[in-house]
Amino acid sequence: MAIASSSRWLVGVSALLALPAAMANDRVQVVTSFSILADMVENVGGDHVDVTSLVAADGDAHVFSPSPGDARSLANADLVVFNGLRFEGWMERLISASDYNGSMVTATDGIEPLSFAAHDEQEHAAHDHAEHGHEEHDHDDHGHDDHADEHAGHDHGNQDPHAWQDMHQAEVYIANIRDGLMAADADNADAYRANAEQYLQEMAEVDAEIRSLIDEIPASTSVITGHDSFGYFSSAYGVNFLSPVGLSTEADPSGASMAALVDVIEKENVKALFHENMTNQSIITQLAEETGLPIAGTLYADALAAEGEASTYLGMMRHNAQVLHDALAEPGHKEPSHEEHDDGHGHDH
Ligand SMILES: [Zn+2]
Numbered sequence: 001m002a003i004a005s006s007s008r009w010l011v012g013v014s015a016l017l018a019l020p021a022a023m024a025n026d027r028v029q030v031v032t033s034f035s036i037l038a039d040m041v042e043n044v045g046g047d048h049v050d051v052t053s054l055v056a057a058d059g060d061a062h063v064f065s066p067s068p069g070d071a072r073s074l075a076n077a078d079l080v081v082f083n084g085l086r087f088e089g090w091m092e093r094l095i096s097a098s099d100y101n102g103s104m105v106t107a108t109d110g111i112e113p114l115s116f117a118a119h120d121e122q123e124h125a126a127h128d129h130a131e132h133g134h135e136e137h138d139h140d141d142h143g144h145d146d147h148a149d150e151h152a153g154h155d156h157g158n159q160d161p162h163a164w165q166d167m168h169q170a171e172v173y174i175a176n177i178r179d180g181l182m183a184a185d186a187d188n189a190d191a192y193r194a195n196a197e198q199y200l201q202e203m204a205e206v207d208a209e210i211r212s213l214i215d216e217i218p219a220s221t222s223v224i225t226g227h228d229s230f231g232y233f234s235s236a237y238g239v240n241f242l243s244p245v246g247l248s249t250e251a252d253p254s255g256a257s258m259a260a261l262v263d264v265i266e267k268e269n270v271k272a273l274f275h276e277n278m279t280n281q282s283i284i285t286q287l288a289e290e291t292g293l294p295i296a297g298t299l300y301a302d303a304l305a306a307e308g309e310a311s312t313y314l315g316m317m318r319h320n321a322q323v324l325h326d327a328l329a330e331p332g333h334k335e336p337s338h339e340e341h342d343d344g345h346g347h348d349h
Contacts, residue, residue, distance in 0.1 A: 026048075035056060044196045056303075058277050083164075084106035085113055109172070162228075162301070162302065178193065218328075221240065223324070227279055265287075272294050275299070276301040
């Protein structure tokens with residue numbers, strides 16, 4: 001009995017060992033944590049990769065619960081790519097549950113992360129609202145208290161993980177993905193290098209398009225989104241983003257912070273509200289009802305769209321800039337005040 005069972009066990013093992021070779025598919029099996037990274041890997045990997053995203057399009061990677069099937073995907077992977085900066089808190093648990101021992105790429109490796117406080121300061125500096133110092137200070141205090149509470153409660157770092165929202169930072173993602181693929185599949189290193197080069201050029205073109213669209217929005221314009229996912233976008237391109245919750249979608253806004261936000265809306269130059277594709281829309285809908293502000297569209301924050309223009313990273317970045325531009329741009333926004341000033345001069349003479 002013991003012998004029979006142990007030989008059966010041996011047969012089982014050799015069959016298992018034979019599987020990877022028998023099923024081998026020359027393509028590198030890549031698992032990414034969320035859809036934006038999957039699209040980047042597909043662009044750099046081209047025909048040499050099969051990519052699986054654990055969190056699907058329109059999914060929320062902050063609050064994902066991996067399934068046993070996700071652990072199996074990881075166990076079969078050659079390369080795992082994730083964002084880092086504590087964006088996917090569940091990823092480490094999943095890695096250890098799946099016994100995955102292969103290569104990992106942390107896409108944000110080498111970027112200079114915005115801390116929440118720093119991006120708040122930068123936004124305020126960009127606004128240059130020296131004359132509203134007292135109001136800004138009040139708002140600042142509220143914001144920091146709220147975020148400190150969330151971070152204490154949910155063990156989030158105070159570094160903003162949403163670095164893909166700045167295409168310049170996303171160049172680092174592409175370099176890390178390229179290097180990971182080259183290490184995992186040296187035979188196709190030239191292809192990965194060429195694909196990355198091509199994609200970086202396309203990114204530079206989209207970056208320029210975004211800049212020209214956002215440049216037509218007055219610098220003091222504020223908007224509200226579901227959570228603080230646009231700090232890097234704001235820092236790179238402009239527009240001040242406020243939100244009812246903090247950096248993570250895990251926190252629910254309390255009645256008190258909603259009341260504070262309504263207060264902030266009255267003090268800041270808030271022009272519009274935007275839904276996010278992957279967060280609960282009821283908070284923004286509620287704010288629109290309370291404030292009478294318009295909901296001016298949907299921005300793609302932490303996930304691609306399942307289909308359409310925003311189903312690629314470049315498309316979603318272009319879409320967000322276009323939606324913001326269509327709602328907020330005032331191409332001649334400086335002219336009226338100049339004309340008034342000139343008119344005044346004219347009358348004086
Ligand atoms: Zn987020």
